[in-house]
Amino acid sequence: MALIDFKCDKCGEKFEEIVKLSNRENIICPKCGSKSIRQIFEGKCSMGGSGKGGGSCSSGSCGGCSGCH
Ligand SMILES: [Zn+2]
Structure with missing residues (x-):
């Protein structure tokens, strides 16, 4: 679970x-x-380091990191 x-x-x-x-x-x-629900994959985003520039979220639209909007 x-x-x-x-x-x-x-x-x-x-x-x-x-x-x-x-x-x-x-x-x-x-x-x-x-x-009609959708799973949110916040855990797959790299939210660490501020110098990485984001954009490494594997889902592309988690809404939970700076790389997704
Ligand atoms: Zn509802």
């Missing part, structure tokens, strides 16, 4: 959920109940 960040495509709610890998499709938004 892992604590994973999700964002709802419908209402934009961000929430964390502890999920098993096999149970990911059963996650619903706690605010509106939609199943």
